[in-house]
């Protein structure tokens with residue numbers, strides 16, 4: 001018996017001879033919240049549609065609890081989907097929309113009523129049963145779509161940018177609600193988004209994709225703190241990404257200066273990419289630091305200032321700090337060894 005609920009093995013997909021998925025391998029455990037994250041067109045939705053059975057892979061295999069389900073029709077899979085467009089039935093009220101899947105299964109009226117009421121409670125819409133779909137806000141409609149997808153108790157729920165149409169505040173509220181719901185029900189969620197913050201907030205694991213390939217799979221902390229390459233570092237959060245040369249273990253050269261770092265295992269003099277997060281650079285007086293530079297711009301971002309400093313070697317550093325500076329001010333920068341993360345080039 002496999003420990004995985006969903007396994008994708010060497011999945012490739014071509015549309016009109018254009019390869020949109022290239023050797024995708026993913027293992028998902030029961031009750032996991034896994035997010036497919038990447039820019040538009042990278043193949044997230046296609047991957048989800050293959051899992052849901054709405055699309056067939058050109059090659060490779062899909063397993064559900066250890067059984068190959070490549071050719072199983074969607075309705076036979078214990079997998080349900082929530083799309084960005086709610087796809088509710090406008091002529092039915094809320095109750096009938098949620099009850100739809102159960103009515104098809106010819107379940108008794110009392111049981112249906114009990115289950116719909118449980119679902120309405122779960123999505124925080126108790127008492128909304130008789131309301132028309134058109135009288136609901138976008139957020140409420142999406143809650144109904146989620147209730148409808150969950151009522152038949154699928155083992156896996158696929159969610160394709162389900163919060164994409166909502167405003168930022170509501171989206172943040174719904175992110176937490178969805179996460180709580182997933183924990184409470186113990187259902188595996190596979191979630192698609194291009195929003196890195198959403199992925200970091202909600203997921204147990206994130207799968208970062210670009211151009212039909214997986215770039216990295218890991219926990220939000222792994223992906224943020226240990227990005228595998230320049231693409232992941234750039235896509236997840238704001239970063240300083242600089243080229244350098246790994247002189248030896250724990251020593252990296254950036255534009256004529258040698259920095260201590262915690263990385264090892266590179267070839268001697270290997271060309272590398274280096275990422276330093278803006279919140280990991282400290283600003284001090286020029287005389288207190290090895291790196292000296294001049295503040296070029298200061299932008300207030302609400303919780304911090306974003307400052308750009310050009311150092312003596314013409315390297316520009318983006319820095320997030322709560323301390324105010326002025327353009328033209330001479331400053332020193334402190335970058336501790338654990339703030340420097342060295343990555344292989346072109347992985």
Ligand SMILES: Nc1ncnc2c1ncn2[C@@H]1O[C@H](COP(=O)(O)OP(=O)(O)OP(=O)(O)O)[C@@H](O)[C@H]1O
Nearest residue numbers: 015016020038039040041042043044045046047194
């Ligand atoms: N039915 C189709 N026929 C032809 N090409 C398609 C089809 N569906 C998707 N594609 C192409 O496959 C690629 C991947 O698309 P997909 O929708 O999976 O990306 P995505 O990462 O989900 O993007 P988005 O965030 O914009 O939805 C794109 O280049 C897209 O144009």
